[in-house]
Amino acid sequence: xxxxxxxxxxxxPIVQAPMGWIARAPLASAVSNxxxxxxxxxxxxxxxxxxxxxxKMRDLTDRPFGINLPLLFLRDTRMVDAVCNAPVTFVSxxxxxxxxxxxxxxxxxxxxxxxxxxxxxxxxxxxxxxxxLIVEGGEGGGFKNPDDVSTLVLLQAIREAVDLPLIxxxxxxxxxxxxxxxxxxxxxxQMGTRFxxxxxxxxxxxxxxxxxxxxxxxTVMLNRSGTPCVRALKTGRSLALYAAGxxxxxxxxxxxxxxxxxxxxxxxxxxxxxxxxxHEVLPVADIIRQTVDGFHRIRRExxxxxxxxxx
Numbered sequence: 001x002x003x004x005x006x007x008x009x010x011x012x013p014i015v016q017a018p019m020g021w022i023a024r025a026p027l028a029s030a031v032s033n034x035x036x037x038x039x040x041x042x043x044x045x046x047x048x049x050x051x052x053x054x055x056k057m058r059d060l061t062d063r064p065f066g067i068n069l070p071l072l073f074l075r076d077t078r079m080v081d082a083v084c085n086a087p088v089t090f091v092s093x094x095x096x097x098x099x100x101x102x103x104x105x106x107x108x109x110x111x112x113x114x115x116x117x118x119x120x121x122x123x124x125x126x127x128x129x130x131x132x133l134i135v136e137g138g139e140g141g142g143f144k145n146p147d148d149v150s151t152l153v154l155l156q157a158i159r160e161a162v163d164l165p166l167i168x169x170x171x172x173x174x175x176x177x178x179x180x181x182x183x184x185x186x187x188x189x190q191m192g193t194r195f196x197x198x199x200x201x202x203x204x205x206x207x208x209x210x211x212x213x214x215x216x217x218x219t220v221m222l223n224r225s226g227t228p229c230v231r232a233l234k235t236g237r238s239l240a241l242y243a244a245g246x247x248x249x250x251x252x253x254x255x256x257x258x259x260x261x262x263x264x265x266x267x268x269x270x271x272x273x274x275x276x277x278x279h280e281v282l283p284v285a286d287i288i289r290q291t292v293d294g295f296h297r298i299r300r301e302x303x304x305x306x307x308x309x310x311x
Contacts, residue, residue, distance in 0.1 A: 001027070002168060002187050002188075002189045002190035003132070003163050003165035003187050004132065005016060005094065005187075005188075006238060007089070007090065007111045007124060007131060007165065008037050008064055008066065008090045008111070008188075009064035009090075010035065010036055010037040010064050011033070011035035011036075011063075011189075012035045012036055012190055012288060012292055013167070013187055013188030013189065014031075014035070014037065014038045014178075014188065014190075014191065014288055014292070015036065015039060015134075015167055015188060015189065015190040015191075016028060016031040016036060016037065016038050016039050016041070016069075016089070016173065016190070016192070017039065017140075017142075017169065017190050017191060017192030017195070017196050017250065018041040018042075018043065018068030018070075018092065018094075019037045019038070019041060019043070019163065019196065020041050020043040020044045020139035020255075021044045021255075021256060021260075022041070022196060022201065022202060022203060022259065023038075023039055023040060023041035023257060024041065024050075024053045024202065025040070025053045025056035025057050025060055026060075026200055026201060026202055026286070027066070027198070027200050027201055027202060028053075028057060028065055029056075029060035029061040029216060029285055029292055030063045030198070030200040030283075030284040030285070031065075031195065032057075032061045032063035032064060032090065033063055033141075033284075033285075034062075034285040035058075035064060035221055035288055035292075036056070036068070036284075036288050036290070037064060037066055037090065038061070038063075038065040039065065039066045039067065039068050039092065040053050040054050040057065040065065040066070040067045040068070041068055041071045041080050042067065042069055042070065042073070042074070043068070043073045044069060045073055045075060045076075047076040047078055047082075049077065050082075050124065050165075051078070051079070051082045054067065054073075054082065054086050055279055056070070058087065062268070064087060065239075066088055066089075066090035066091060067083050067086060067088055067090075067091050067092075067107075068091070068093070068094060068291075069083060069091060069092070069094075069096065069099060069126055070093070070094045070095040070096070070145070071093060071094070071095050071096025071098075071101065072095035072096050072135050072220060073095065073133050074161050076147060080101060080105075083105070083108075083110075083213070084088050084107075084108035085108070085278035086308070087207055088110070088144075089109070089111050089113050090110070090112075090113070091105055091110045091111070091112050092112075092113045092114070092115060092134055093105075093112060093113075093114050093115070093130075094114065094115035094134075094285065095143065096130050097124070097128070098112065098114040098125050098128050098130050098284060099128040099129075100127055102128060102130065102239060104105030104139055107135045111131045111132070111184070111231045112130050112132075112136065113127075113130060113131060113132040113133060113134050113165075113167065114130045114132050114133060114200075115133075115134040115136050115169070116133050116134070116135060117136050117138070117145035117148065117149065117154070117163060118145060118147075118149060118154070119138075119149075119150040119157045119158055121153070121247060122135070122158045122161070123162065123281070124159060125266055126162050126164055127199040130164070131165070132162060132164050132166065132167065132188055133141055133158065133162065133164055133165075133167070133248070134142060134166075134168050134169050135154050135155050135167065135168050135169060135186070136150065136151075136154075136170050137149060137150050137151025137153075137154050137155075137169070137220060137271055138150055138151075138170065138221075139151055139170040139171030139231075139273040139274070140169055140170030140171065140192060140193075140268045140273075140274075141187070141192055141193050141219070141230075141231045141232070141272035141273040141275075142231065143227070143228050143229070143230055143269040144179070144221065144222075144229050144230060144231050144244075146221075146225070148163050148221070148228040150170075150171070150213065151168055151169070151170045151171045151172070151181070152171075152180075152184070155168055155181060155184040155185055155186055156185070158185075158270050159184065159186075162194040162309045164185045166185060166186045166187060166188070167186060167187070167188040167190050168181035168184070168186035168188070168189050168190070169189070169190035169191075169192075169273060170248060170272065171272065171273060172189045172190075172191055172194075172275065173191055173193065173278055174192035174194070174290065174291050174294055175290065175291045175292065175293060175294020175296075175297065175298060176293040176298060177189065177274075177299040178291055178294070178295040179294070179295050179299055182264070182295070182299075184195065189249075190293075191274075191287075192272060193211060193271045193272040193274045193275055193278065194274060194278060194287060194301075195284065195287070196208065196209040196271065197275075197281050197282075198277050198281065198282060198283065198284045198287055199281060199282065199283040199284065200283065200284050200295075201235030203258070203259045203260060204258075204259065204260055204262035205262065206260060206262035206263075206264055206267055207258065207259060207262065207264065208226050208281050209281075210233055210264055210271075211221040211233070211267060211271055211275045211278055212275055212278055212279060212280060212281060214233060214234070214271070214275035214278075216273070216276030216279075217234075217276070218233060218271075218273075218276055219231050219232060219234060219241065219272065219273050219275060219276075220232060220234050220238055220242050222238060222241050222242055222247045222268065223241075223246055223247040225245065225246065225251070226246050228247075228249060228253065229269065230247075230250070230270055231270065231271070231272060231273070232270050232271060232295050233264075233266035233268075233269040233270075233271045233275065234267055235264050235265060235268070235269065236262065236265055237265045237266075237268060238269075239266045247268070251267055251268060251278060251289050252268070253266040253267075253281050254266045254267045254269070254304060255269075255270075
């Protein structure tokens, strides 16, 4: 049996990425209701609001959902306590060592997956005792490892060394990407940019349209030599920061003006390279259905060709 499905309780092994301010109850519940695993973010640092969003989920869905805890951004111990007491089984940790939270989370009966951008990080997380790994390649949007590795290579390296369930993240937005990830050893996928450009996503239409309009070269990695290193859509502002060679963290203080106000030059719009593969805004249910159908179609066609003795 698929271990990601067994551990999450979701109908499909499709996880929604925990995007700050965006991954809240309206989007997460839509993903869960469509058979995926919606995730509530806590990276915004808005403890009271995030706790309220977790509570809202029970009014919006009776399906499983999860919560993300990014260690780098945790400033309030109430958030960890709230997650331990929340009606969820699945918790993902990121941006730090999972060992710091594994004790209380496991004591609370949670299944814990850790986000890893390198093989070394995967080995450390596995040794710490996590239940699974979210393997995040450099193609993904948001905060990145400046010494990035593609999902294609990273999945192979980690699968070769670790026998834990893997969720592939970065560079996946449809059934083709899902089939490729499973061929490399993944048992689930995580999508962020694809769900940002969904009907239920709370972001401004300008941000969704910018994703739809992006070319395959439509994102840029900023601040490789500093912190934070992020992948964002190419805009006048992001290209100026790229040319300058650095980006102050203060740039992200105005990101909500971009996300929800629609001013695409107010900050940098985080997005992955899959922006170049997304051609329309769709309801979450359609995104998940098309992804699952495409995945099965490709796997079936590949099997038929293999059985026929051809490539």
